[in-house]
Amino acid sequence: MTEKKNRIIRLTRPPVVLASAGLVGKKEGEGPLGDCFDEIVPDATFGKESWEQAESEMLRRTIELSLTKAQRLPATTDVIFAGDLQNQCTASSFAAQTFSLPFCGLFGACSTMALALCMAAIGLDSGAFATAVAATSSHFCTAERQFRHPLEYGGQRTPSAQWTVTGAGAAVLGRANAQPGGVQITAVQLGTICDLGVTDPANMGAAMAPAAKETIAAFLRFSRTAPDDYDLILTGDLGAVGSELLYALLKKEDGIDLSPVHNDCGLMIFDRALQDVHAGGSGCGCSASVLCAHILPRMQRGELRRVLFVATGALLSATSTLQKQSIPGIAHAVLFSLDN
Amino acid sequence: MSISKEDYARMTRRVSPRSPLWLDCLKAFLVGGAICCFAQALVEGLFRLGVSRDNAKTLAMMTLIVLTALLTALGWFDRIAKHGGAGTAVPITGFANAMVSPTLESKAEGFILGAAAQMFSIAGPVIVYGCSAAAVYGLIYYFLRK
Numbered sequence: 001m002t003e004k005k006n007r008i009i010r011l012t013r014p015p016v017v018l019a020s021a022g023l024v025g026k027k028e029g030e031g032p033l034g035d036c037f038d039e040i041v042p043d044a045t046f047g048k049e050s051w052e053q054a055e056s057e058m059l060r061r062t063i064e065l066s067l068t069k070a071q072r073l074p075a076t077t078d079v080i081f082a083g084d085l086q087n088q089c090t091a092s093s094f095a096a097q098t099f100s101l102p103f104c105g106l107f108g109a110c111s112t113m114a115l116a117l118c119m120a121a122i123g124l125d126s127g128a129f130a131t132a133v134a135a136t137s138s139h140f141c142t143a144e145r146q147f148r149h150p151l152e153y154g155g156q157r158t159p160s161a162q163w164t165v166t167g168a169g170a171a172v173l174g175r176a177n178a179q180p181g182g183v184q185i186t187a188v189q190l191g192t193i194c195d196l197g198v199t200d201p202a203n204m205g206a207a208m209a210p211a212a213k214e215t216i217a218a219f220l221r222f223s224r225t226a227p228d229d230y231d232l233i234l235t236g237d238l239g240a241v242g243s244e245l246l247y248a249l250l251k252k253e254d255g256i257d258l259s260p261v262h263n264d265c266g267l268m269i270f271d272r273a274l275q276d277v278h279a280g281g282s283g284c285g286c287s288a289s290v291l292c293a294h295i296l297p298r299m300q301r302g303e304l305r306r307v308l309f310v311a312t313g314a315l316l317s318a319t320s321t322l323q324k325q326s327i328p329g330i331a332h333a334v335l336f337s338l339d340n
Numbered sequence: 341m342s343i344s345k346e347d348y349a350r351m352t353r354r355v356s357p358r359s360p361l362w363l364d365c366l367k368a369f370l371v372g373g374a375i376c377c378f379a380q381a382l383v384e385g386l387f388r389l390g391v392s393r394d395n396a397k398t399l400a401m402m403t404l405i406v407l408t409a410l411l412t413a414l415g416w417f418d419r420i421a422k423h424g425g426a427g428t429a430v431p432i433t434g435f436a437n438a439m440v441s442p443t444l445e446s447k448a449e450g451f452i453l454g455a456a457a458q459m460f461s462i463a464g465p466v467i468v469y470g471c472s473a474a475a476v477y478g479l480i481y482y483f484l485r486k
Contacts, residue, residue, distance in 0.1 A: 153462065245355055
């Protein structure tokens with residue numbers, strides 16, 4: 001089903017990125033983007049008693065760091081949009097608790113960062129908020145526990161599987177003109193669920209690629225733009241398999257060659273040849289940390305001027321997998337432009 | 341999207357890398373074989389020290405279980421199993437790891453509803469179907485012998 005209606009939400013008063021921060025674990029810090037992250041935390045427990053609390057602490061620290069960088073106090077911030085992969089989004093709830101701010105917990109699996117940015121940007125554009133935080137996290141150990149096996153269980157991973165990133169990213173957004181010359185969000189598009197019948201939870205890239213294709217194709221069509229009009233079209237965590245499938249689907253159905261301007265956070269964060277992560281990184285913290293610590297700072301330095309960020313999510317649960325349901329995919333798009 | 345689910349499944353199969361089957365088999369054979377040789381050497385050694393054959397077999401099994409539990413707790417077992425595959429899963433090492441790993445991990449949820457309740461989350465089905473199969477086999481054996 002090809003999207004017939006224009007779903008792009010143009011922001012007439014485009015919110016600006018005041019600051020962003022990305023924090024990752026040891027393995028991610030050893031990857032090719034190691035130098036970009038604001039903090040690399042070698043202790044995966046973050047000094048806490050459980051992995052779940054560790055993830056909350058990681059997210060809390062990232063939000064705090066982004067607010068400090070934006071020179072904003074929690075008291076002068078209006079809302080936090082955050083999400084993670086844990087059941088009932090508890091990592092975000094416990095992290096948000098410490099700030100005493102209005103909090104909106106979101107679940108979009110690995111697409112959550114884009115979803116949080118969409119929500120924050122729409123709220124800022126409408127005038128409902130003056131400052132909003134969008135943040136997400138994922139932790140390898142909590143995700144393994146929840147979706148796969150115990151950490152020390154001796155199993156083998158298939159080559160199409162991806163490695164959940166231990167990391168978090170947070171962006172502080174302000175109203176238009178709050179920071180002239182900065183990075184703006186000029187348009188967003190919420191995705192529709194797309195399911196081409198993939199049931200293999202060890203091949204999330206394949207499950208999410210159709211959703212990415214639908215969102216990207218619709219965004220390009222309705223904005224009357226071509227891949228060349230962007231410096232970068234960045235997907236969240238399609239990995240090696242999903243990226244291949246995205247190229248193939250776009251070429252076959254829309255005649256679009258995305259490969260020259262495309263990159264994927266899951267492919268950027270790890271060195272697949274050296275780090276034994278199979279098809280690449282995944283998790284809400286993957287796209288969030290890469291976007292907040294690498295891409296947005298590059299935009300702020302003027303190295304990239306127009307970036308379409310499309311984070312994809314595989315909306316499955318451990319229960320739906322056991323019940324042999326196929327994996328619904330989703331992709332939300334956020335257009336970042338450098339203000340002239 | 342005009343592509344059919346079947347076409348997409350074909351496309352996915354084409355792009356998705358496959359597990360190196362022969363290499364995995366070879367590694368499973370070597371690792372599993374090494375574990376079994378070690379256990380057999382234990383049995384023979386104990387037998388020579390004067391332990392009865394039945395007791396020697398039980399002791400060898402217990403040794404494998406304790407060693408696996410230790411290696412699991414130290415975080416080394418999964419690194420061996422990553423290569424060993426069925427070679428570590430099929431001997432009693434796999435069973436021991438399947439009991440110890442969820443137990444260790446669920447400590448945070450308490451000793452009763454966490455560690456003890458989760459202890460059988462992976463090994464439980466093996467016990468259920470293992471015992472069921474043994475009962476069925478026992479029945480068949482009983483009637484055939486009559």
